[in-house]
Amino acid sequence: MLFQEKLINVVKEKCETDPRISACMMYGSFTKGEGDIYSDVEFYVYLKNTEMGQFESSDWMKDIAPYDLLFFNEFGTEVVVFSNLIRGEFHFQPESEIEVIKTFKETGVFPDTESMFIYDTTGKLKACLDDLKGDGPERMTNENVNFAFNNFVNAWIMGINVLKRGEIARSLECLTYVQKYVLQLIRIREKNVERWLNATKNLEADLSEKAYGEYASMTSRLDKEDLYHAYANALNVVEGLVLILADDYQFDINLMFLKKLRAHLRNDRLPLM
Structure with missing residues (x-):
């Protein structure tokens, strides 16, 4: 099993046991059947609205795997460089913003939305991911x-x-x-x-x-x-x-x-x- 696949499993387990987490989805290579030993892992993690102010992502990350660097890139995405130099991207957002997922439809094709599903207590994540199914935006215009x-x-x-x-x-x-x-x-x-x-x-x-x-x-x-x-x-x-x-x-x-x-x-x- 690839290290990234182990990370994905750990993230899923952590979401299932952390009462502060409402939902989690994955995107990127591992949801498109293209993941390999060089691929990043990328997630949207939705927190209960009341937890946003107290949540410390650095502490949460430490339980996933050892890392050497954690920072925000120019797009406001939290990037983690794990100790074996695998990259991760994490977006921690309030549960109230979960429907932003529907806007991802404009960015491309999502061939397997089921693989994007990690965890959900809101009952909204699957519907948002279902919205991404089908053809992507028309590019040849x-x-x-x-x-x-x-x-x-x-x-x-x-x-x-x-x-x-x-x-x-x-x-x-x-x-x-x-x-x-x-x-x-x-x-x-x-x-x-x-x-x-x-x-x-x-x-x-x-x-x-x-x-x-x-x-x-x-x-x-x-x-x-x-x-x-x-x-x-x-x-x-x-x-x-x-x-x-x-x-x-x-x-x-x-x-x-x-x-x-x-x-x-x-x-x-x-x-x-």
Whole structure:
């Protein structure tokens, strides 16, 4: 049994014996049949409303497994790093907010909602999880294609401009956003959009060899000339995407606009090809 599976069992047992806990659900890889030795464990733990003020998550965590670090990340999620370096994410919320679970439907597909159920005394958790069943949100839409194209342009121009200014590190950061939006468009083209919000996840298995090569061509070292090549290659990929996606989608940018971007790219002394 994987360490993570043992953790899941311990969390379930702890919820069942702690009178302060009203309900608990799990999300992430282990609810999608994708959990392995490298996966995180992730939970929403709902407390009785009267217990929120006194509850100490650090004490509660110590009974699950030894850990080295416990902190809140930038999204307000409590992250625990267990002593064997397995990560856990825990959201401790009042019972009165349990129906927020229904909003998760907007984030993707939940193929096995029964595996998400850990514990419940409210009688509401199963109904909330049942609400997540079925197909996820439609990703292959004009709105999403236009959003990805437009945000690609925004990230691309900013990345090139700071590169020309000499901010190489900042340009490399901008390139990650360029890659994100191009990758979403590639997933649209390949009709593989289940991981729309986390477009790099399982990329090696999800995409065709051609698509993976396109993504690889947009990667770069922290080097000015290498970055220029990556931004140029991103334009090449996007030009091909415009030609293909124009048959099925409506969006603002066109090949003439991309030629203007290419001219802006070439307005520099570094060789591009």
